[in-house]
Amino acid sequence: MTQEKTTSIIHLCLDLNIWYSALLADRLDRQGTVTQSLVEIAKQGVCSLGQVQLVISWGMLNRLRLALQRDSSIPQSAIDLYISAIWGYAQLGPACGGPQLSLGGTGIIALLDSEDAHVLETALAGRATVLVTANFEDFISKDTNIIVPRRHAIHFSPAHAFHIAHPYLMMEWIRAGQIPSLA
Numbered sequence: 453m454t455q456e457k458t459t460s461i462i463h464l465c466l467d468l469n470i471w472y473s474a475l476l477a478d479r480l481d482r483q484g485t486v487t488q489s490l491v492e493i494a495k496q497g498v499c500s501l502g503q504v505q506l507v508i509s510w511g512m513l514n515r516l517r518l519a520l521q522r523d524s525s526i527p528q529s530a531i532d533l534y535i536s537a538i539w540g541y542a543q544l545g546p547a548c549g550g551p552q553l554s555l556g557g558t559g560i561i562a563l564l565d566s567e568d569a570h571v572l573e574t575a576l577a578g579r580a581t582v583l584v585t586a587n588f589e590d591f592i593s594k595d596t597n598i599i600v601p602r603r604h605a606i607h608f609s610p611a612h613a614f615h616i617a618h619p620y621l622m623m624e625w626i627r628a629g630q631i632p633s634l635a
Contacts, residue, residue: 461546462499462631465507465575466490467585468516468567470619475520475534486619490584493626494541500629503546506538507578511570513538572607575614581631582615583607584622591616599632606634 473487482488493499494506513535520531568590575583585591588602596605596616605616613634617625625631 461503461505462501462582463505463507463578463580464490464494465571465578465580465583466494467571467583467587468512468519469586470584471516471534471538472519473586475526479526486623487586489623490619495537497541497544497546499626501626501631505545506542507575507580508538508542509570509574509577512574515567515570576607576609576612579612580614582617582622582625584617584619586619588616588618604632 470487470490474485474491477485477488493504497504497506516538517531517535520526520534521528568587571585572583572591572593574580583591588605591607592598592605593607595609596607598605600621603618603621607614607616615631615634
């Protein structure tokens with residue numbers, strides 16, 4: 453697979469496990485984890501690949517809120533601030549990128565887990581460049597071509613194609629300044 457230098461806006465969809473893991477790492481005073489780095493890129497709206505536009509949905513934010521509320525060690529005020537901050541990252545995005553906060557998926561992608569289907573549909577609706585998830589296997593469907601088992605796949609639909617990448621692989625691409633082509 454050839455590598456291409458990316459010059460357009462990267463539309464980045466981070467699965468809920470990335471947001472959750474980054475917050476837990478922050479609360480444990482960890483620094484520089486892969487998930488924290490990915491969240492920081494979404495926050496800043498820029499990385500070595502260029503400008504970054506966060507792709508997320510209200511449904512994803514609501515599910516993240518519920519997951520965080522199940523963890524009794526996280527105060528509700530911290531959860532509310534975190535969800536508001538993520539909402540803000542999606543709204544701010546790079547110049548001319550426009551907000552990428554959708555209402556959610558359409559229920560047309562068949563995956564075993566409806567939450568994963570919603571995330572995949574959000575990535576599709578937001579025309580994501582990459583969907584980053586630590587639960588890689590959960591996003592494999594009949595429309596997915598596995599490139600590297602448990603690390604990289606490409607999801608194809610008639611309207612749009614995008615990468616599904618493990619967080620470590622996404623960080624490798626960012627460090628290299630290149631995302632593989634979809635061809």
